[in-house]
Amino acid sequence: MLSYWEKDALCAQDVIIVGGGLLGLSTALSVKEKSPRARICVLERGVFPSGASTRNAGFACFAKAAEMLGDIKIQGEKAAAKLASQRAQGLKLLRNRISDSAMEYEELGGHELILIDETEISAADISMLNELLHPYFEQDVFSVQNEKIASFGFAGVKQLIHNPLEGQIHSGKLISALWRLINALGIRVITGAEVLSIEENANYVEVMVKHHQLGEDIRFTAGQVGICTNALAINLLIDKVAIQPGRGQVLVTQPMRGLALEGAFHFNEGYYYFRNHEDRILLGGGRNLDKETENTSEFGINQKIQDDLDRVLKEIILPNTKVEVDYRWSGIMGFSENKMPITQKVGNRQAVGFTCNGMGISLATLTGEQLADLLVSK
Numbered sequence: 001m002l003s004y005w006e007k008d009a010l011c012a013q014d015v016i017i018v019g020g021g022l023l024g025l026s027t028a029l030s031v032k033e034k035s036p037r038a039r040i041c042v043l044e045r046g047v048f049p050s051g052a053s054t055r056n057a058g059f060a061c062f063a064k065a066a067e068m069l070g071d072i073k074i075q076g077e078k079a080a081a082k083l084a085s086q087r088a089q090g091l092k093l094l095r096n097r098i099s100d101s102a103m104e105y106e107e108l109g110g111h112e113l114i115l116i117d118e119t120e121i122s123a124a125d126i127s128m129l130n131e132l133l134h135p136y137f138e139q140d141v142f143s144v145q146n147e148k149i150a151s152f153g154f155a156g157v158k159q160l161i162h163n164p165l166e167g168q169i170h171s172g173k174l175i176s177a178l179w180r181l182i183n184a185l186g187i188r189v190i191t192g193a194e195v196l197s198i199e200e201n202a203n204y205v206e207v208m209v210k211h212h213q214l215g216e217d218i219r220f221t222a223g224q225v226g227i228c229t230n231a232l233a234i235n236l237l238i239d240k241v242a243i244q245p246g247r248g249q250v251l252v253t254q255p256m257r258g259l260a261l262e263g264a265f266h267f268n269e270g271y272y273y274f275r276n277h278e279d280r281i282l283l284g285g286g287r288n289l290d291k292e293t294e295n296t297s298e299f300g301i302n303q304k305i306q307d308d309l310d311r312v313l314k315e316i317i318l319p320n321t322k323v324e325v326d327y328r329w330s331g332i333m334g335f336s337e338n339k340m341p342i343t344q345k346v347g348n349r350q351a352v353g354f355t356c357n358g359m360g361i362s363l364a365t366l367t368g369e370q371l372a373d374l375l376v377s378k
């Protein structure tokens with residue numbers, strides 16, 4: 001049985017956030033800003049956040065030219081520009097909350113690579129996109145810088161489009177910095193707390209959590225519950241929002257002396273992405289090779305995709321360098337149909353947030369603020 005002390009002081013909260021990734025932590029901070037006296041607790045199933053937030057590539061990006069051209073075809077110019085500006089605004093909010101040094105933010109630029117067998121993006125399209133984004137950024141966002149292809153040492157690349165306003169971070173240090181802030185504000189993050197069910201009644205929400213030692217589930221109660229479990233815990237979200245899980249494969253090389261490559265890069269419509277971290281390369285992607293297997297919320301290495309990442313490393317990124325891989329891992333993303341973040345009431349006392357489609361670093365702070373608005377009564 002739970003003790004009297006545990007029940008009396010630890011289980012009743014004003015706001016519970018389920019899921020301690022970037023969005024859950026950001027939402028808890030925004031709730032505290034809006035309601036400083038609220039007792040807030042984040043329930044996280046893992047020892048660390050165990051979905052995407054500590055397993056991503058650390059790109060702090062907001063716009064890719066090819067992606068925008070695709071979005072324009074489907075959703076129109078206005079929606080495509082809005083999505084890019086929303087991501088940029090989200091990044092600004094993140095940088096207001098967490099200092100650049102604490103999360104090792106470096107504005108080394110974003111680079112889109114067009115491979116030999118792909119279609120180049122025309123000068124007319126680049127200038128159309130720059131015009132579209134000008135009201136938000138007051139400068140050109142995209143420029144073609146093909147002269148850099150040789151200096152980076154790439155093979156099989158025919159066009160490089162540069163976005164000077166994008167950066168990269170250390171994803172572990174971002175979570176550490178958020179934890180420090182959370183602790184300083186008296187918000188409690190409970191790790192190893194898997195939420196089994198959420199039931200709402202007229203006066204409160206009951207949140208059941210697995211207790212690994214007692215053999216008895218713990219009953220938390222809260223006035224409001226925010227659900228930030230991304231594509232995981234589908235059982236908690238069933239019938240509430242349509243989020244599809246998608247696994248992403250990543251590798252990191254051993255350090256390499258004299259690495260010339262700096263910044264964040266992507267190609268093949270963003271299916272492949274790589275960056276430097278100090279003198280290592282992080283490379284991820286390749287989901288398109290085996291989508292059926294990768295549409296899963298289970299962690300795991302997909303050998304077919306990891307082999308292809310090895311090929312990309314050796315044939316495209318570092319064709320003249322001997323390179324050893326030091327780490328390989330996977331993370332779980334969430335996808336929705338229209339790529340837009342979601343904040344949605346799913347009861348009188350519950351709301352769901354979702355940052356979407358591999359852009360959580362840019363979107364979590366803004367989405368967390370919007371979700372907090374749904375959880376804090378005005």
Ligand SMILES: Cc1cc2nc3c(=O)[nH]c(=O)nc-3n(C[C@H](O)[C@H](O)[C@H](O)COP(=O)(O)OP(=O)(O)OC[C@H]3O[C@@H](n4cnc5c(N)ncnc54)[C@H](O)[C@@H]3O)c2cc1C
Pocket residue numbers: 018019020021022023024043044045046048049050051052053054055056057058059060061193194195196228229230231232233236247248249250284330331332333354355356357358359360361362363364
């Ligand atoms: C390989 C990869 C590369 C990526 N690269 C980038 C990038 O470069 N730039 C970028 O902006 N974005 C990137 N992303 C996406 C980004 O990481 C996500 O958008 C962001 O982390 C989502 O944050 P979140 O808090 O919504 O989800 P998550 O980080 O997935 O957090 C959800 C949390 O809920 C917890 N949880 C689930 N079920 C329960 C339960 N029942 N009880 C309690 N807790 C539960 C999970 O353990 C998890 O910690 C990448 C993602 C992956 C996987």
